[in-house]
Amino acid sequence: MKNFFIKLTFTLLLAGSYAAYAQLPENILKASGSPANPKVPMAWNRYYDYTAITDVCKKLAAAYPNLVKVESMGKSFTGKEMWVMTITDFKTGDASRKPAMYIDGNIHSNEIQGSEFALYTAWYLAESFADTKFIRELLADKTFYIAPTINPDARDNFIHNPNTASSPRSGLIPIDNDRDGATNEDGFDDLDGDGNIVSMRRKNPNGRYRADPKDPRRMIVVGPDEKGEYELLGSEGIDNDGDGFVNEDGEGAYDPNRDWAWNWQPNYIQNGAYKYPFSLPENRGIADFVMKHPNIAAGQSYHNNGGMILRGPGAEEDLNTYNAQDVQVYDALGKMGEDLIPGYRYLVVYKDLYSVFGGELDWFYGGRGIYTFSNELWTSFSLFNKPGADNSPDASYFFDRYLLFKDAFVDWKPYKHPQYGDIEIGGFKKNYGRMHPGFLLESDAHRNMAFTLYHAFHTPKLSVDEISEKNLGGGLREITAVIANSRLMPTHSSQDLKYRIEVPDIVSLSGAKVVAGMVVTNRDMGITAEQKVDPANLSVANIPGNGTVTVRWIVQGSGAVTVSVDSKKGGQAVRKG
Template sequence: MTVKPFDFSHYYTYRELLEYLHQMTDVYPQLIQLKIIGQSYAGKDIPIAILTNQNTGKYLEKPGYWIDANTHAGEVTGSAVACYILYYLLTQYQQDSMATRLLDHHTIYILPRIAIDGAEKYLTTPYRLRSSIRPYPYPDEQDGLHQEDINGDGLILQMRIKDDCGGWKISEQEPRLMVKREPEEFEGTYYTILPEGSILNYDGYEVKLATTFEGMDFNRNYPYLWSPEGQQQGAGDFPFSEPETRAEAEFWQENRNINGFISYHTYSAVILRPYSTHADEHFPVSDLDIYKLLGEKGTAITGYECISVYHDFRYHPKDVTYGVMDDYAYDHFGWFGFTIELWDAPTQAGVKKENYIDWGGKHPIEDDLKLFKWNDENEIKGFIDWQPFNHPQLGEVEIGGWNFKEMWQNAPEKYLPEICERQCKFALTHALMSPLLAISKATITHQGADIYHVVFELENRGFLPTYTSQKTLERKAVRLIEVILSLPEKVSLISGKLEQEIDHLEGRSNKAYNTFAKGTDYRRHLEWVIKGPVDSIIEITACSERAGTVRCSLNIKMI
């Protein structure tokens, strides 16, 4: 049984996602297993795919790497990328050297959709929402304008209403484009622009925008510097208050072999790294060096710039974002990882942004004209022409504007293959930087009579150290390497320890920015003297929580 080529034609609904995961499991049972890590707010199973070659070892006994997507309901491009990475690893096993090495020696955890309920509503209705369908922060809809497909065309766009006090006017260069009215302008036709929708408890005079009914934001619900709703919109009732984020956290606590991660979001075409709340001086120096190295690798592969959220991606110079996943993953566990904002329509149209956040509020009209040209030439159908409509509450309005869901928030399907391929390559490259415990030597030497000398040498063949990062050591988030010598009944120990912990092994990362010799800090040996009869079998096991478990058996031979 084989699988069809990856389906780039549309974004998967929940049913299609489950069918896809089960199909891949049926075809590649030795390389993938599915687990349900919890249930969503609406009671839907949350599946995670665990990828590794089960013939070469258990998944918890190999270094792990985490991929998740669709934290925000509408950011379904991320889910497509996660599913493609899964597809590539399985179909290219024994065809591609990176995929083969990863599945033989590593474990890849893929959670393709966190916002299970929200994404389903997003994909099957005109509505947009942040993460969950749970009413939040209020149990009931509040008075004011709520977004709704008021004209029944299957989209929620914008409404423009003629208004002498309006802040917008029609562009002279492009009649579809609304531009800001100048402060000194008074002669002309001006408009107020509102989201398409209806007004709850409208008094016939003033229009206010209602508080979002489904305002929960999973990416504000993690414990690192979590702040309540009054300070951080979308935070939830307390850290991990939501069943989706709590299920994720419980899985992490039980599966402690993870070294790195990527969380896929949209949009801006940029790679984001921690912190959201602190300047780079907050990092251990060596960790910041590695983050920059990894970011440079990501830029070279994906074409996306890698930036600090705190320094380059803040919504306001005096505000920071609290309770986000990547800050928690790095600061609590010491994992190196990124939030990747996939896709960006302006970038695709040839617009160069000086600032990722500020561009949305202020940019030259030439950028808008590039967007319209790109939209028209590529037949994106991202802009819906303004059409008159008799609104039941507001009277004559026009409805139209950019189709946010299918042009801004997510990539049109024709662009998915390139996005998926580039992101897949970076994810595989990043995962292969994990530490990897290996046995470099295991010998048993006859010393006379029934006495034997045992030498066992371990090494770390990975890029990162077996403790992952300096932050991991600060948090004491990983145990030392444990070595166990197992002896049969008739063999006794003369010197050495049956069970012992040894210090972590460095990788190559501590040499990336240092030209001075470091010695063989990636290798360490242990010795024992034992007494026993010929043909007895001894076993040695070395276990590193994040670099894997290795074993060997030695046969006592008289030479």
């Protein structure tokens, strides 16, 4: 026995030495744009449950204490911590005083890859900091708040329990969907116990379907002169409660993306709404976090699917909320997204899809003035990367057959159903159709991340570009300063200004006694607007994107002066005159 343990120890040490050797920098040729030797090794061709996500968040924080900190935004319905990572170069300043980008994923449990995309972003920022100048400069200026999963209960339900690609969307709060007085008494049943919920079909010469001769796995509608072979019976399951319906009363039925406090509507108007805005603990936790972080200037939420870069409004009734100035910013960012992510389209929710009331996207912008996108991840364009190829009705079957080697499909097999009798069950697994196949996951994660980094880059960047002085005589001087914003986004969106969501920016002068202070509205014509109260600290409503604001003071006495700028969403800037 002693010899066995000696041999086992030697084997493990040897294996460890090989693993360490394989990761030595001299043994690796760095691929452009990717971390070569990460401290937290990750595989981005799979999906992680809540425990694994928690582990990655904590490992990143431990490996990069000067870049990553992890905290909880609150607890889910079942008590899971809702992790959010704060990522910035903490050595270059207070994270809460830098313009910030908020990113989350997985509000709908079946829309799973948003978590991986958010997690990839956090991982990439930390692991690329040392050898990528752009990332170092970005994290010196900006803060990222990244919440990989904002529906952790249902994420684990989706991953660990039998489900279809479209179930469930909600969390795990019990709901009586069919109003029979009981909850969770129906829902999916894994008839054959293989861990998959697929489809049911029954042979029927009068059915509307037959097997496709090119691929018998696929059901196609019979032509007018053809004889049917099958009828389709829906997703695998049983009518457990005897009400005549299968799979209609499972865990949850609300939609977390109908729970936000902007243009919220009750369930009879907007199906999926819960009790009242922020009645779900997960959304309440996010809202509290955002309210406590007024530096959040940009937002990104990840959904699936369809290959879309979405902005609001969610409903036509809210059309006037998105005014022309803000739409120009959205358009510039969204069109860049189309260039960065092939096959994705920049769209408006209500106009190009359907109405959404009480959506996260609209609350972030409408309620907080934050420029926010919602990306619908995965597009069938990615199947073959050429226009039109994805429109073929059998494209998914062809892709599964020749690129996934039939790994995504459960072959049809007979089953004795207690209600339908002799049937067959088979079809695509839950991890196909709405979710990326493994080999395409990292590529799309990187492209979507690049879009969010571009968005974050264009949050305001302020500087004091000019301090000039003019002697007025009598011991008085005129100090003029030009405050510049070199990025696309203003310090206050038009929505922010309209509802005075955030406090104005403050431009201050120190080093001399201020007699008068004013905002210069036309420097050439000498037109100013004086601020009589607290003239040393001028209140500026907005510093426009790619624009400037000019301020002026009349001061008494000699000596150097310092001009500083403090903006909740624009950060800080200081310059000595």
